[in-house]
Amino acid sequence: MALVLAVFLGGLMAEAVQARTLRVVALGDSLTAGFGLGPSESFPAVLQRELRARGLDVEVVNFGVSGDTTAGGVARVGAALAARPDALILELGANDGLRGFDPALVRANLERILAECRKAGVPVLLAGMRALLGMGKRYGDEFAAVFADLARAQGLAFYPFFLEGVAGDPALNLPDGLHPNARGVEEIVRRMLPVVEAFLKGAPA
Secondary structure, three states: OHHHHHHHHHHHHHHHHOOOOOHHHEEEEEEHHOOOOOOHHHHHHHHHHHHHOOOOOOEEEEEEEOOOOOHHHHHHHHHHEEEEEEEEEEOOOHHHHOOOOOHHHHHHHHHHHHHHHHOOOOOOEEOOOOHHHHOOHHHHHHHHHHHHHHHHOEEEEEEEOHHHHHHHOOHHEEOOOOOHHHHHHHHHHHHHHHHHHHHOOOOOO
């Protein structure tokens, strides 16, 4: 009888573990925070909604701060990890590119963030970023390569360009031409969803 009860309780505990909500932190800048949008229109909120619609029990926590750089991410990654996420989506670099920061500095900051995540055992999906065309082709190529090289070197889940299909389209951006509007966020999520879904299904519960 005791053995049967132990097996039964073990089964219930296993089901409880399997049923636990997967917590994902989105660490980023204004593109994550949802600059100029309502809370329900931000990238984390829309991503959470779409993942749940596909049957994934996921909570996506918004750790986006407008104006943040990769250096700001270094300062905030401890707080993000203190939220005890099962996985982390890293979207930073847009403001570094706008200010013309040295790509080597951007890489060093991202490496520090990734090292903290690795130490905490939290898998990361890295979202790539590109510099504005006005920064010049050489700078743009070096800047974009930072993200691709890091993803390849560290074996990270990778989405090459966070604003793919949205950047430069007036219909999908706010009047400033830099931040996606609600439709733009929907498009970002639509494009990223297969990558995020595959990433989360491989994340440890």
